[in-house]
Amino acid sequence: MFTELNSILNTNPDSITPGEFILISDRQSDASFLIHHFLSFYLKARCKVCFLGLVQSFNHYHAVSQRLGVSLLQAKEKGQLVFLEGLSESLSVLIPQEDNAGSQAMDFLRDPAAGLKSLYEFVRSSLNSPDGAEDWGPPVLLVDDLSVLLSLGVSVGAVLDFSHYCRATVCSQLKGSMVMLTRCEGEEEEDEGDDEGSERLLKGLTHQCSLTLHVQGLPTGYCREIHGQVEVCWRRRPVAGQYTPKKLFQYKVHDKGASFFAPGTSSAVL
Amino acid sequence: MLTELLHGADTGGFLVIQDSTSCSGRHLLESFISAALNREEAVHVLGFDVSEEELTGGLKGSAIERLHFHNAYTDPLGWTDQPSLTLHQFCSEELSHLLKPTSHSKSTILVIDSLSWILRHVNPPAVCKTLHQLRKGGAVRAIIALLHADMHQRGTVGSVCHLASSVIKVAPGMKGDETVAKITKRSKSGKVVQDEEIFSIKEDLSVTVHSKRSQPGLKQTETEEQEADPTANLTFNLRLSDTEREAKEKLALPFVFSKEKKSALLHSGPGSGRILYEPDANDDYDQEDPDDDLDV
Numbered sequence: 001m002f003t004e005l006n007s008i009l010n011t012n013p014d015s016i017t018p019g020e021f022i023l024i025s026d027r028q029s030d031a032s033f034l035i036h037h038f039l040s041f042y043l044k045a046r047c048k049v050c051f052l053g054l055v056q057s058f059n060h061y062h063a064v065s066q067r068l069g070v071s072l073l074q075a076k077e078k079g080q081l082v083f084l085e086g087l088s089e090s091l092s093v094l095i096p097q098e099d100n101a102g103s104q105a106m107d108f109l110r111d112p113a114a115g116l117k118s119l120y121e122f123v124r125s126s127l128n129s130p131d132g133a134e135d136w137g138p139p140v141l142l143v144d145d146l147s148v149l150l151s152l153g154v155s156v157g158a159v160l161d162f163s164h165y166c167r168a169t170v171c172s173q174l175k176g177s178m179v180m181l182t183r184c185e186g187e188e189e190e191d192e193g194d195d196e197g198s199e200r201l202l203k204g205l206t207h208q209c210s211l212t213l214h215v216q217g218l219p220t221g222y223c224r225e226i227h228g229q230v231e232v233c234w235r236r237r238p239v240a241g242q243y244t245p246k247k248l249f250q251y252k253v254h255d256k257g258a259s260f261f262a263p264g265t266s267s268a269v270l
Numbered sequence: 271m272l273t274e275l276l277h278g279a280d281t282g283g284f285l286v287i288q289d290s291t292s293c294s295g296r297h298l299l300e301s302f303i304s305a306a307l308n309r310e311e312a313v314h315v316l317g318f319d320v321s322e323e324e325l326t327g328g329l330k331g332s333a334i335e336r337l338h339f340h341n342a343y344t345d346p347l348g349w350t351d352q353p354s355l356t357l358h359q360f361c362s363e364e365l366s367h368l369l370k371p372t373s374h375s376k377s378t379i380l381v382i383d384s385l386s387w388i389l390r391h392v393n394p395p396a397v398c399k400t401l402h403q404l405r406k407g408g409a410v411r412a413i414i415a416l417l418h419a420d421m422h423q424r425g426t427v428g429s430v431c432h433l434a435s436s437v438i439k440v441a442p443g444m445k446g447d448e449t450v451a452k453i454t455k456r457s458k459s460g461k462v463v464q465d466e467e468i469f470s471i472k473e474d475l476s477v478t479v480h481s482k483r484s485q486p487g488l489k490q491t492e493t494e495e496q497e498a499d500p501t502a503n504l505t506f507n508l509r510l511s512d513t514e515r516e517a518k519e520k521l522a523l524p525f526v527f528s529k530e531k532k533s534a535l536l537h538s539g540p541g542s543g544r545i546l547y548e549p550d551a552n553d554d555y556d557q558e559d560p561d562d563d564l565d566v
Contacts, residue, residue, distance in 0.1 A: 117349050157390050161347060164387075168344045172321040200421065206291040207319070207386070207418050235294060245446070 001040045001068055004260045008232060008249065009211070013045035018138055018175040021167055023209035025202055027184045029228045031215035033253050035144045036061070038179045040068040043075050047176070048136035050126045052119075054086030054148045067256050080136055082126040086148070112153035116162035124169055127176070139176035141166055146182045146205070150197045160204040167208060180205065210236050218250070225268035226250045230260065271453050271465045272479055275436055276305045283412040284405055286385070286434040288419040288427070293442045293449060296320070296383075297471045299416045300328055303381055304475040307333035311377040311411070314338045314369055316355070318346055318387035319416070325383065328475050340368060346387065357391050362403035369409050377411055380404065384416040385430065394426045401433055443468055448480065 006012050024034045032055075039061070042049050053061055061083075062072040075081035089106045105122035108114060127139040149159050163180060170176045182205060184198045206212055214231040232247045249260040261267075275285065285302070289295030296319075306313050307329065313336060317325060322339045329337070345353040359365070369378055382388070388397055404410060419427050419439075431437050439452040453465045468480045501508060510518065522528065549555045556562045 120349065160390070164346075165349060168321070172323070173344070203291050203418075203420050207294075207421065 001044055001070075002037050002258050002260070005034075005037060005258070006041070008247070008260060013041060016042075016045055016047070016138065016177065018177070019171040020177045020211060021171055021209040022177070022179045023205050023212045024179065024181045024215070025184065025205075025212065026181075026215040027217075028187075029215050029217045031181060031183075031213070032144065033258055034213055034215065034230075035142065035179070035181050036064045036068060037258070039072075039142055040065055040070040042140040042142070042177070042179075043070045043072075043080065046080070046137045047140045048080060048082075048127060048138070049075070049140045049142065050082045050084075050123055052084045052086065052123070052141075052143045054084075055144055057087055058083055058085050084122065090152075108149075108154055108158075109152060112155075112158075115158045116149070116154060120162055120165045120169075123166055127170065127174065139170055139174050141170045141176070141178045141180075143180045146180050147184075147198050147201060150201065156197050156200045156204065159201055160208075163205060163208060180209075206235075210234070225252060226266050227252050229263065271455065271463070272438070272451055272467050272469055272477060275438070275453070275455075276302060276477055278309060281411055282405055283435045284401065284433060285412065285414045285436045285438070286431055287414070287416050288431070288437060288439045289416065290418065290420040290441075293440050295416055295438075295440045297475075298438065298440060298449070298451075298477070299381065299383060299414065300325065301471055301475045301477050302414050303337070304329055304333075305477075306379045307336055309377075310336070311379055312336045312338065313379050313381060314340065314410075315381045315383060316340050316342055316360075316365075317383050318342045319384045328473070330474070342387075347391075357388065360388055360392060360397075360400060362400050362407055365400070365404060366407060366409040378409070380410040380413045382413065382415040384418060386416075386418040386421050389417075389422055389426060389430070394429055398429055398433055401430075405433075443470075447471075 001013070011017060022038070024031050024038075039049070039051060043065075051061070058072070065072045072081060072083070076083055084105055086106070090109055093106045093109045104118045107118035108116050123141055127141065146159055146163070149162075150156065166178060170178050182198065182202055184196075184202055186196065186199075212231075212233045212235065214233070215228055216231070217228045218226060229248060229250045232249065234245055248263055250263050250266060251258050251260045252266070287295040287299055287302075303313055303315070303325075315325065315337065317339055321343050322341060325339070326334060326337065340355045342355040342357070344350075346355070346357050347353075348356045348358075355368075359368070365380075369380065385397070401413065401415075404413060415430075417427065417430060435456050437454045439454075441450045441452070443450045447470045448468050449470065451467050451469055453463075453467065455463045455465075457463070469477050470480065471477055554563075
């Protein structure tokens with residue numbers, strides 16, 4: 001959890017805005033440090049978290065979270081965290097073994113044209129089920145990352161349907177929050193004619209979400225002291241007079257956290 | 271022209287609000303809903319994009335009773351067990367059935383939020399057909415639709431906009447809360463009017479139009495050029511009066527070689543110094559080339 005980012009977004013684990021849909025996107029850069037931030041943030045806020053980890057193994061997320069002061073293993077055991085390990089799940093779908101039936105969540109791998117209804121059912125059931133013993137806070141869905149689904153043969157429309165259903169259930173019905181990461185490969189293109197899938201996905205998700213964090217490399221090229229820039233964009237109706245739709249920050253990722261600063265005010269420059 | 275559209279779109283009108291990721295048109299859509307409600311009209315919303323709470327959050331007062339929200343947000347594809355409105359119901363028969371409860375069909379406005387959701391699942395010709403039938407069917411007085419233009423191919427956007435009687439394209443303005451609206455309006459006589467206006471939306475969803483620009487871009491550059499006059503506030507004088515000019519012309523400049531100067535230099539007056547040189551006996555003085563010893 002990065003406290004600097006919390007103050008930028010005006011939140012802290014004790015007071016979470018309900019119904020937020022935060023979209024993290026990156027272009028020729030890596031925004032996964034933000035996913036780790038939100039994972040530890042919501043676990044510290046005692047939310048019930050459903051994490052769809054499609055790019056890395058559980059051990060990877062666990063190792064990073066431990067550095068940020070949260071144990072995923074414990075959270076999983078307590079029932080606070082529901083983790084879908086995309087890598088091993090998809091393997092059990094592709095190479096079925098008799099003793100391991102695998103969950104229904106990755107059913108779209110068998111027939112990508114059928115859509116992501118099964119994955120949505122998984123999210124809904126894991127966030128809905130009353131877990132008896134402990135009473136957790138508002139539910140949170142985290143996805144790392146959505147563009148992997150495109151590579152697995154799912155169409156852009158199906159991914160947008162999935163995110164729409166998740167938003168309707170998690171944000172509107174259960175008053176929880178949602179954080180999704182999506183990646184864009186190429187340069188920003190002005191030509192609207194032949195949009196790549198990831199570009200269309202980003203646009204569609206941007207129309208749905210309430211806050212975007214767009215991570216880019218520095219336009220001037222590589223720098224050792226500044227790892228890139230984040231554009232924060234609020235898409236909700238402004239609150240009484242405060243009109244700040246966009247802010248730009250530069251960031252540097254440290255071993256156990258990250259620092260954010262206004263462009264040009266890096267400690268290496270000043 | 272924007273205020274004109276807000277205060278009662280003409281009967282049988284079809285208004286499209288086009289937005290993109292850089293500028294959301296939802297606030298403008300909400301302003302249109304609020305304006306229609308204030309006119310005592312019944313508003314039916316086909317809500318795909320946002321929930322009822324989110325859409326009606328900014329609306330206040332008793333007028334909300336006349337707003338009928340048809341919830342296609344929670345389950346548009348019928349994935350859960352109890353869908354209230356699905357995409358399959360987007361055809362003119364089903365929709366006119368939906369709109370029936372309000373008796374005054376003369377003052378019913380259908381709001382589609384958003385057309386993009388429908389266009390993603392239903393093929394464009396079918397959507398256009400339904401829209402056309404709705405317009406001509408007489409069930410509604412006007413249709414207002416939001417369209418995320420950057421989500422679709424240009425041809426799809428074009429064919430929907432050809433159906434529309436008015437198209438408002440929103441784009442981010444220069445200052446914080448200002449939005450630029452490019453309006454194209456087709457009147458029934460076939461005349462097409464284009465206009466560009468800058469507006470902002472207050473918290474009570476009222477629209478304030480700041481300036482009207484009939485020829486976009488032209489006026490602004492003119493004023494900029496006027497402002498950028500470099501001779502406006504100088505600390506010195508750039509022009510000469512007649513006396514000043516005379517004085518200037520009288521003055522002899524140091525590099526001008528006049529007769530007086532020449533004579534003064536050649537015939538130096540008494541008392542000035544001069545160089546006398548008497549060659550030594552040892553000097554190898556060459557008469558023909560006196561400068562021989564200079565190493566040139």
